[in-house]
Amino acid sequence: MDVIKVKDVWKKYKIYHDKGSTLKERILFKNRNRYEERWALKGIDLDIKKGETVGLIGENGSGKSTLLKLLTKIIYPNKGEIEIKGKVSSLLELGAGFHPDMTGRENIYMNASIFGLTKEEIDKKLDDIISFSGLEDFIDNPVRTYSSGMYMRLAFSVAINVDADILLIDEVLAVGDTSFQKKCIEKMVELKNKGVTIVFVSHDNNMVKRLCDKAIWLKNGNIASQGIVKDVINNYLDHLNTKSNIKCTEDSKNEINSTNNQVISEREVSIEKEEVKDIKPANKNKRWGNKYVEILQVDMFDKDNKSKHIFISGETVRISIKYKVNKKVDDVVFGIGIFRDDEVCCYGTNTFIDNYKIDKLTGRIDVEIDNLNLITGKYYLDVAVHDKFGLPYDYIKKILSFNVETRTEEIGVVRLAHKWHIL
């Protein structure tokens, strides 16, 4: 049975530039009320069955909160229909209807009554609400003395205890500490098992995966994908990746331009030496060296020779360095270093360490990494060319940034190949 039916719903907001809300202004300066229209939702179709838990995901401004507000009837669609069966409880914004000068207990009564509970119903639930919130010691203090997390605990405890058939939650959980979040998730599972329909917005994909039977990805006011949670989230991640891939490429273009323009001070040359991993990031100059050999371009390719800046952990990556020789040199060592965005060096090596002989300088050298088994995160690539004592011809820090995605939830720096055994 469908408890929520949304049929071709459109919603626009008016953005006034110079809004007049008085009779005088509305009559005298009619043309002054010019506004722009912004369509926040463009034809949404949804059916949610009784007892389903649905995760709403999408980028900022994609219309998630708007959809929830429409479902609770805080706002109404410009076009289309919304049909809801059953009692709705919602937690869209924190502390709505809380009076700072009233105590926690008084606010529970006030707030629960705003959700449509009667005195007797609240009396019955009061203990549950207080114990769920974990605020026993503070319950008779005025709410203005609460921290924002405590505020949220109280608000959440009321909203979740009102015995609704449908529960709508915007991303408010994030404020709670880990133990309260855990409690909320347990409670949501409990409600779910009782047959409550839950729709919630989250930017925490793992939580969506854990809780939801169904996910909906909103993109610019449209449903981009809905259905099986894992698929929807992967589609969403793919989209984010391609998007930031474009951005990364632009970023690194800018970076190489700016480094090329930098003046190299000869003094730096003597200070900086040794291998990639010893470079301290504090130095604000990003490029050093006498440019006897000059790096021209660095690219990263996947196994299909496609230039990329987003890789799935375990992928094959080829780093290509193009350079030119400005002055004849005796020996040349090429090196790379991969840093996490918190400056942890994940790996660094060079042709000297690897005992790879450079017998001719062709203007290009590639290094292939068979298995880029880093963990999800943003990384920077340093590239250097120096002599065998480490004196740099050209050293460029953070010449490229790239992202690595894993679709599992491991932690750490690298993924160590492993197997589990039951013995």
Add this chain to the structure above:
Amino acid sequence: MIENIKEIYRYREMLKNLVKKDLRTRYKGSFLGFLWTFVNPLLQLIVYTIIFSTVMRINIDKFYMFLFVGLLPWIFFSTSVQVSAGTIIANKDLVKKIYFPREILPLSVVTSGLVNLLFGFIIIFISLIISKIGITVSLVYLPIVIIVEYIITLAFSFLVSALNVYFRDLEHILGIVMMAWFYFTPIIFPIRMIPKEYLKYFFLNPMTPIIVSYKDILYYGRSPDFLMLGISMLIGLLIIIFSYNVFKILQKNFAEEI
């Protein structure tokens, strides 16, 4: 409509809490606070009494009582309507963030005004006894008049509370309207002083039959004109249906307009 009334009934606890909160801030929990709310009507009463029994010299026995029994119900009407005008904006936090039937807000304003009026009647009764006008059996009709007034007040409150979201100066315009309305309602003067040819215009004013009935029951100690009261009730119901529907339409954009 039936659905709506059911829903409002479901939210009765919220209504109760809002009324309680309003009364509590008004009375500050003390008897003195309670008396304090009558300072304003009392001052008005004194001023009008001085002007109209010494300067203008309306020839009415115990003029202050004649005025008093009409003044308090009038104040209930006019303040309720004026406060209602701002109530949606005053509660914009709620309106923007939580669903509840929005009509609860003006309803709570008018209802707490009503509670205040009921306390006022206690003072009126005491004054009637002290001033030796006394109270009569016609008092049994008082609840009917109160109900009719409540309906009419509610009707106007729904209307202005919704309109004020779109036209924010309505609240201020209302101040002037209410002053004029006060003088076009037979509160300070008895209805018999109105020239015959203008009388019908006075009865276009829905507050006229209400005030006249209060005076009949309380000051003259006689039964009100039931035909007049019946018509008044009917008109009250008609305008409340109209204004409630206007409210229901306008409330859809409340969250976006405030």
